[in-house]
Amino acid sequence: MEQATSKRLPEIEFWFEFGSPYSYLSVMRIEDEARRLGVRIGWKPFLLGPILQALGKRPSIEEKERGTYMWQDLARQARKYGLRWVRPSTFPRLGVMPARVALLGAEEPWVGEFCRRVMELNFVLDRDINQAAPLAEILTELDYPGAEIVEAAQAEPIKARLREQTEEARTKGIFGAPNFFVGTEMFWGNDRLDDALALASK
Amino acid sequence: MEQATSKRLPEIEFWFEFGSPYSYLSVMRIEDEARRLGVRIGWKPFLLGPILQALGKRPSIEEKERGTYMWQDLARQARKYGLRWVRPSTFPRLGVMPARVALLGAEEPWVGEFCRRVMELNFVLDRDINQAAPLAEILTELDYPGAEIVEAAQAEPIKARLREQTEEARTKGIFGAPNFFVGTEMFWGNDRLDDALALASK
Numbered sequence: 001m002e003q004a005t006s007k008r009l010p011e012i013e014f015w016f017e018f019g020s021p022y023s024y025l026s027v028m029r030i031e032d033e034a035r036r037l038g039v040r041i042g043w044k045p046f047l048l049g050p051i052l053q054a055l056g057k058r059p060s061i062e063e064k065e066r067g068t069y070m071w072q073d074l075a076r077q078a079r080k081y082g083l084r085w086v087r088p089s090t091f092p093r094l095g096v097m098p099a100r101v102a103l104l105g106a107e108e109p110w111v112g113e114f115c116r117r118v119m120e121l122n123f124v125l126d127r128d129i130n131q132a133a134p135l136a137e138i139l140t141e142l143d144y145p146g147a148e149i150v151e152a153a154q155a156e157p158i159k160a161r162l163r164e165q166t167e168e169a170r171t172k173g174i175f176g177a178p179n180f181f182v183g184t185e186m187f188w189g190n191d192r193l194d195d196a197l198a199l200a201s202k
Numbered sequence: 203m204e205q206a207t208s209k210r211l212p213e214i215e216f217w218f219e220f221g222s223p224y225s226y227l228s229v230m231r232i233e234d235e236a237r238r239l240g241v242r243i244g245w246k247p248f249l250l251g252p253i254l255q256a257l258g259k260r261p262s263i264e265e266k267e268r269g270t271y272m273w274q275d276l277a278r279q280a281r282k283y284g285l286r287w288v289r290p291s292t293f294p295r296l297g298v299m300p301a302r303v304a305l306l307g308a309e310e311p312w313v314g315e316f317c318r319r320v321m322e323l324n325f326v327l328d329r330d331i332n333q334a335a336p337l338a339e340i341l342t343e344l345d346y347p348g349a350e351i352v353e354a355a356q357a358e359p360i361k362a363r364l365r366e367q368t369e370e371a372r373t374k375g376i377f378g379a380p381n382f383f384v385g386t387e388m389f390w391g392n393d394r395l396d397d398a399l400a401l402a403s404k
Contacts, residue, residue, distance in 0.1 A: 055267065065257065065377040069390055080397065175267040188271055191393040194284065 012200045013181040016115075017048040018095025021061070021074050021088075023189040024123045027178075028083050031112040033193065036046055037201040038200040043106040043115070045099040046169040047162065047176050049092075055175060059092060077190070084124045093122050094130040100153040100162050101135055110142050112176075139142040211242040214402045215383040217371055218317075219250040220297025220304075222379040223263070223276050223290075226325045227392040229380075230285050233314040239403040245308040247301040248371040249364065250379050251294075257377060261294060262399070279370065279392070286326045293326050296332040302355040303337055304326050312344050 014030055016023040034041050052058065063068045071087055078085035098118040105111045117138045121127045128133065132150045139146030152158070169179075173186060180187040180196035187196040216232055218225040236243050254260065263269045273289055280287035299318040307313045319340045323329045327334065334352045341348035354360070371381075375388060382389040382398035389398040 055265075063257075063377075065375055068375060069377070069388060072388070073390070073394075076397070173267050173270060175265075175271070186271060186274070187395075188275070191391075192275075195278070 007164065010202075011040045011182075012196055013042040013044050015046055015172075015174060015177065015181070017046060017177040018098045018115075018118055018122065018129055019092035020048060020071075021123060022190045023178040024119045025074075025077055025081060025083065026193050027075045027115045027119045029081060029190075029193060031102055031116075033197055037053055037197050039197055041112070043102060043111050044169070045102040045106075045115075045162070046166045046174070046177075047096065047099060048080055049083040050166055051136060051170050051174060054170060057175075060176075061091075069098040084120070086124055086126050088122055088126050088150065090128070091129065095116045095122075096162070097130045097150070098135055100158045101139075103148055103162050103165060104149065104153040104158050110139065113142060114138055211240055212402045212404075213242045214398055215246050215382075215401040217246040217248055217376060217379065217381040217383070218322065218375075219248060219379040220300045220317075220331055221294035222250060223272075223325060224392045225380040226321045227276075227279055227285065228395050229317045229321045231283060231392075231395060233318075235399055238247060239399050241402045242249050243314070243380055245304060245313050246367060246371070247304040247308075247317075247364070248368045248376070248379075249298065249301060252368055253372050256372060259377075262378075263293075269337060274332070286322070287384055288326055288328050290324055290328050295330065296319045297324070298364070299332045299334065299352070299356065300337055303341075305353055305364050305367060306351065306355040307361050312341065312346055315344060316340055 011162060012030075012034060016025070016027055026031035030041060033045075048059075061070045075085050075087070095118070098115075102111060102118075118129050118135065120162055121134060121138075122129050129135075132147075132154070136150045139149050172181070176188055178188075178190060178193075180193060182196055182200045185196075185199065187193075214232075214236060216228070218229055232243060250261075252366070263272045277287050297320070300317075302318075304317055307316060312347060320331050320337065323336060324331050331337075334349075334356070338348035338352045339350050374383070376390075378390055380390075380392060380395075382395060384398055384402045387398075387401065389395075
């Protein structure tokens with residue numbers, strides 16, 4: 001029943017990367033805001049690294065001037081949204097394993113809370129996120145069989161699906177993270193979350 | 203009297219470039235919003251070209267994927283703010299002459315309206331902005347001696363001041379346009395105008 005109802009809600013596709021700090025801001029915000037507007041979220045974890053590589057680019061934040069600015073901006077934006085923020089000592093952190101778990105659980109009730117806790121590992125607790133143990137622990141704390149889920153997520157079918165989803169991101173014209181799609185309309189960056197939700201809920 | 207009063211208002215420095223489409227959005231919006239919040243604007247025209255050149259970069263919008271997105275985003279943002287929008291047939295347009303005029307007039311009552319009309323020449327009427335005649339015409343329509351002002355703005359002292367102001371932009375860490383400074387705090391992009399004004403008016 002729940003599923004049948006939620007299928008009729010307007011949808012926003014949310015393309016995000018666990019290593020991306022502006023994705024952190026959106027992951028923390030999106031579920032509350034989407035619920036308020038009656039919009040369903042299609043969770044679409046992907047890997048930005050292979051896309052940047054295909055475009056022959058490095059993350060903007062690694063450019064000297066832009067990076068200096070962006071780290072200041074991130075601290076300020078987190079404060080604006082009432083989010084905790086610690087600049088990670090390792091950047092960008094690999095997020096392949098949590099991306100696979102989030103892909104496996106994209107339709108599960110735990111996906112939002114799982115993603116938020118992984119993001120907090122990276123951008124609040126400054127811890128490695130590409131390890132089975134802390135990911136399983138998050139799910140166990142939420143009363144799911146954490147070790148089993150994480151193991152299933154590292155199996156070949158899910159690995160292949162994450163590669164496909166990343167390739168789909170590239171063919172959709174994605175060049176950064178996060179992104180929101182409403183139908184074919186693309187919105188890039190945490191700054192466009194509100195515009196995208198407004199369009200979806202119209 | 204007016205001058206003495208306005209000096210005591212909190213100030214935002216507004217660094218913009220006449221060829222920059224996101225600067226167009228901010229130029230059209232800033233005066234109304236700053237007035238509403240009781241914030242004084244320090245108009246700081248500069249040239250983005252020499253800065254990008256010094257950084258070894260091209261405008262982001264010239265990258266294929268990012269450019270495709272940005273032109274869509276600009277049309278959508280202009281609609282959101284109720285602004286007219288035409289993608290310029292020449293991009294980026296040189297804006298050296300209007301930048302000199304805006305620098306000469308930075309403390310004059312006509313600076314805001316002059317900047318808006320130049321931006322509309324570029325991003326609504328799709329016309330060349332690096333010509334004396336249309337710039338003089340704008341000022342004449344506003345009841346100022348247009349030809350004289352434009353001629354004075356193309357003289358060596360103002361040319362030198364624009365070069366200095368552009369160099370100052372670079373040393374402040376500017377790598378794009380528009381930018382807002384509140385004290386030493388930098389905000390990049392039209393998306394940060396509201397945050398910058400909020401800080402200035404606190």
